[in-house]
Amino acid sequence: MNSNKMFFLFILFFSTLISISSNSWFGCWIGLEINLLSFIPLISYSTNLFSTEASLKYFLIQSIASINFIFSILMKMILMKNFEMNNFISIMINSSLLMKMGSVPFHFWFPNISEGLSWFNNFLLMTWQKITPMILLSYYLNKNFIIIIMTLNTIIGAIGGFNQSSLRKLMTFSSINNLGWMLASILISENLWMFYLIMYSFLISIMCFFFQLLNMFYINQLFISNINYSIKMFLLINFLSLGGLPPFIGFFPKWILINFLLSMHFFIITFIFIMMSLIILFFYIRIIYSSFLFNYINLKWMKIFLKNKNLIFINFLSFLSIMGLILSTLIFL
Amino acid sequence: MNNKMIMMKFMFMVIFMIPLCLKKNMFWLVQNLMMLMMFMFMNLNVSIYYNTNLSYMFSCDIMSFGLILLSIWICMMMLMASENLLKMKFYVNFFLFNMLFMLLMLYLTFSMMNLFMFYLFFEGSLIPTLLLIVGWGYQPERIQAGMYLLFYTLFASLPLLMGIFYIFNKGNNIMFYFLKFMNFDFYLLYFSMILAFLVKMPMYFVHLWLPKAHVEAPVSGSMILAGIMLKLGGYGLLRILILFEKLSLKLNFIWIIISLVGGFYISLKCFCQVDMKSLIAYSSVCHMGVVIGGIMTLNYWGFMGSYLLMIGHGLCSSGMFCLANINFERLNSRSLYINKGMMNFMPSMSLWWFLLMSSNMAAPPSLNLMGEISLINSLMSWSWLSMIMLMLISFFSAGYSLYLYSYIQHGKYYSGLYSFYTGVSREYLLLLLHWLPLNLMILKVDWVMIWF
Numbered sequence: 119m120n121s122n123k124m125f126f127l128f129i130l131f132f133s134t135l136i137s138i139s140s141n142s143w144f145g146c147w148i149g150l151e152i153n154l155l156s157f158i159p160l161i162s163y164s165t166n167l168f169s170t171e172a173s174l175k176y177f178l179i180q181s182i183a184s185i186n187f188i189f190s191i192l193m194k195m196i197l198m199k200n201f202e203m204n205n206f207i208s209i210m211i212n213s214s215l216l217m218k219m220g221s222v223p224f225h226f227w228f229p230n231i232s233e234g235l236s237w238f239n240n241f242l243l244m245t246w247q248k249i250t251p252m253i254l255l256s257y258y259l260n261k262n263f264i265i266i267i268m269t270l271n272t273i274i275g276a277i278g279g280f281n282q283s284s285l286r287k288l289m290t291f292s293s294i295n296n297l298g299w300m301l302a303s304i305l306i307s308e309n310l311w312m313f314y315l316i317m318y319s320f321l322i323s324i325m326c327f328f329f330q331l332l333n334m335f336y337i338n339q340l341f342i343s344n345i346n347y348s349i350k351m352f353l354l355i356n357f358l359s360l361g362g363l364p365p366f367i368g369f370f371p372k373w374i375l376i377n378f379l380l381s382m383h384f385f386i387i388t389f390i391f392i393m394m395s396l397i398i399l400f401f402y403i404r405i406i407y408s409s410f411l412f413n414y415i416n417l418k419w420m421k422i423f424l425k426n427k428n429l430i431f432i433n434f435l436s437f438l439s440i441m442g443l444i445l446s447t448l449i450f451l
Numbered sequence: 452m453n454n455k456m457i458m459m460k461f462m463f464m465v466i467f468m469i470p471l472c473l474k475k476n477m478f479w480l481v482q483n484l485m486m487l488m489m490f491m492f493m494n495l496n497v498s499i500y501y502n503t504n505l506s507y508m509f510s511c512d513i514m515s516f517g518l519i520l521l522s523i524w525i526c527m528m529m530l531m532a533s534e535n536l537l538k539m540k541f542y543v544n545f546f547l548f549n550m551l552f553m554l555l556m557l558y559l560t561f562s563m564m565n566l567f568m569f570y571l572f573f574e575g576s577l578i579p580t581l582l583l584i585v586g587w588g589y590q591p592e593r594i595q596a597g598m599y600l601l602f603y604t605l606f607a608s609l610p611l612l613m614g615i616f617y618i619f620n621k622g623n624n625i626m627f628y629f630l631k632f633m634n635f636d637f638y639l640l641y642f643s644m645i646l647a648f649l650v651k652m653p654m655y656f657v658h659l660w661l662p663k664a665h666v667e668a669p670v671s672g673s674m675i676l677a678g679i680m681l682k683l684g685g686y687g688l689l690r691i692l693i694l695f696e697k698l699s700l701k702l703n704f705i706w707i708i709i710s711l712v713g714g715f716y717i718s719l720k721c722f723c724q725v726d727m728k729s730l731i732a733y734s735s736v737c738h739m740g741v742v743i744g745g746i747m748t749l750n751y752w753g754f755m756g757s758y759l760l761m762i763g764h765g766l767c768s769s770g771m772f773c774l775a776n777i778n779f780e781r782l783n784s785r786s787l788y789i790n791k792g793m794m795n796f797m798p799s800m801s802l803w804w805f806l807l808m809s810s811n812m813a814a815p816p817s818l819n820l821m822g823e824i825s826l827i828n829s830l831m832s833w834s835w836l837s838m839i840m841l842m843l844i845s846f847f848s849a850g851y852s853l854y855l856y857s858y859i860q861h862g863k864y865y866s867g868l869y870s871f872y873t874g875v876s877r878e879y880l881l882l883l884l885h886w887l888p889l890n891l892m893i894l895k896v897d898w899v900m901i902w903f
Contacts (some may be wrong), residue, residue: 324865365575380616392609410585412542
């Protein structure tokens with residue numbers, strides 16, 4: 119990560135701030151454009167063919183979404199003079215923002231592009247890039263439309279990940295699934311969404327950090343390398359936490375969200391959400407078979423050595439995952 | 452007298468035992484500390500009418516007291532039974548950590564006053580079980596067994612989570628003590644909340660995970676599954692049925708019929724088993740079927756009998772799994788064709804086989820007998836037609852228990868055996884610790900028969 123990338127990362131963070139703190143819809147659009155502009159150099163390495171292809175596709179998709187967005191905003195301004203709420207225009211605005219995020223039904227670029235990105239860029243794509251569109255979505259929400267979309271998100275995120283063996287694609291489908299949960303949380307309250315996003319970003323950051331360290335991109339790589347079992351336990355704990363199993367900390371956001379959804383009488387939607395999270399849990403467990411099967415045939419080709427300082431960090435994050443639920447009760451004293 | 456830390460101190464005892472697992476040669480120390488914890492816990496004052504020993508979120512009434520005692524006892528005996536792991540040095544530290552985590556989760560499950568906290572630790576106890584089965588099990592089929600366990604239980608218990616939040620939003624509290632003031636006439640809620648516990652118990656149609664999980668688990672996994680995990684379902688049912696009085700009077704006959712007829716089918720199936728552990732697993736389903744029948748009748752004899760049978764069955768099944776493992780360690784096979792004529796080699800062990808098998812078939816003076824008599828009373832008072840099924844279940848449970856005993860102990864031994872060693876004193880101690888509460892607590896059973 120050299121200083122060029124630092125520069126673009128900085129502008130990326132700034133663009134989100136521009137977008138969410140602007141008074142006018144134009145300011146939002148400006149922020150989205152600067153976001154696109156600064157993310158492309160972060161992704162593209164000129165020597166790697168995959169990443170240039172990914173950056174090209176990303177540019178295409180995001181600029182189409184941006185064009186849709188600015189067009190719908192102008193339409194809204196001209197036709198309704200910013201007073202009324204029109205069904206069609208709100209669906210247009212929401213769709214363009216959903217395309218920016220990689221939500222269903224505009225999600226096809228998301229797994230595709232993530233194949234060409236490194237784990238850090240994936241992490242940015244999965245967490246930071248969601249902030250702006252979600253907040254803009256909350257400004258002009260079309261409730262019925264978003265309800266359909268969030269249900270579809272969870273379903274497609276769960277079922278789409280079924281036949282994947284690439285870890286990046288799996289994380290992407292899990293991100294689409296969690297996007298469904300986040301859309302549900304935005305329907306209820308922005309505070310709730312922020313809470314969910316922070317918890318989810320924490321969990322995803324552990325996974326991306328871990329996979330970056332081990333340089334793993336496919337499921338079979340977990341089986342053929344000689345990771346010692348304490349690192350594997352860390353993987354186990356964090357994946358189960360991501361799947362939302364109590365008593366790990368990943369259960370916390372799902373618990374809060376299910377509580378609020380049920381208090382608003384969204385019964386069928388909650389049922390679909392939790393059933394799909396079971397399916398996602400299934401393919402997480404497929405990944406962590408390497409962790410809890412203690413004796414399986416292990417090849418000795420790939421030897422992975424981790425530095426000590428990373429080990430301390432891993433232990434700390436794992437401790438947070440286990441004890442987080444209990445420690446978080448101290449916050450609400 | 453007004454000590455706020457009474458129940459919490461046991462939780463802290465388990466938590467502070469966890470750093471002990473990281474050192475070497477701590478196996479027997481942890482096991483002895485668990486035994487100490489058991490003796491400390493026995494001295495609590497427990498009242499019949501109220502929840503006692505209230506602490507921050509903990510409480511203790513008769514139901515939870517007995518089941519916590521059972522869980523500490525069985526966790527202690529799990530460590531005693533798993534000496535093989537110590538000899539092979541097969542991830543001993545992680546095993547100890549797993550054990551303590553499981554004990555912590557079980558202790559918290561039974562002692563929470565809050566329905567949601569109960570759910571949290573109910574789910575939390577699944578993870579150490581899964582790790583036990585898939586980590587320390589023997590065959591490759593354990594992957595499928597772990598999947599079945601996890602997904603059967605989770606599929607049923609996530610609607611339970613939804614139900615708990617529905618109750619919270621309607622009634623504004625989910626403490627066990629206040630549940631008796633609420634009444635829900637909502638079919639879907641009833642089904643979603645009960646299904647979780649029925650799958651855990653397990654009831655006949657949703658019992659498929661149990662034979663798989665028991666057979667593939669190592670001895671400690673089987674002991675904890677048979678001993679306590681099934682009782683989590685019973686405990687949950689005992690707590691929750693208060694909410695659905697009117698509805699369950701209408702609908703409980705479904706579960707009674709399914710579990711009684713299913714118990715009959717399962718006890719027939721026990722005769723066809725070749726695997727020792729599979730036979731014991733199916734007998735667990737059969738006993739739990741009668742327990743479900745008893746709870747669902749909603750009468751006093753039923754609740755009492757099911758509680759007694761749960762404790763008795765926990766000790767008895769766990770003891771039988773220990774016996775099966777004793778044979779397995781010597782012969783490396785669980786098949787009945789190989790484990791026969793054991794009386795020729797271990798005559799003292801055949802005493803223990805007989806004692807535990809006779810308790811399984813509910814012969815006096817075991818707790819199982821008391822439980823079954825109460826349950827027969829309750830089911831007969833509910834409807835005399837259940838006599839047929841109960842007759843058949845009792846008869847066949849005697850049948851397969853005797854079948855298992857006589858096949859394993861009597862007869863000619865398998866001629867392919869090379870060498871053998873007789874029982875070591877650790878194993879005898881283990882079995883004594885199983886059998887002693889089971890057959891001696893009948894002398895003080897009035898302590899459990901007088902509830903509210």
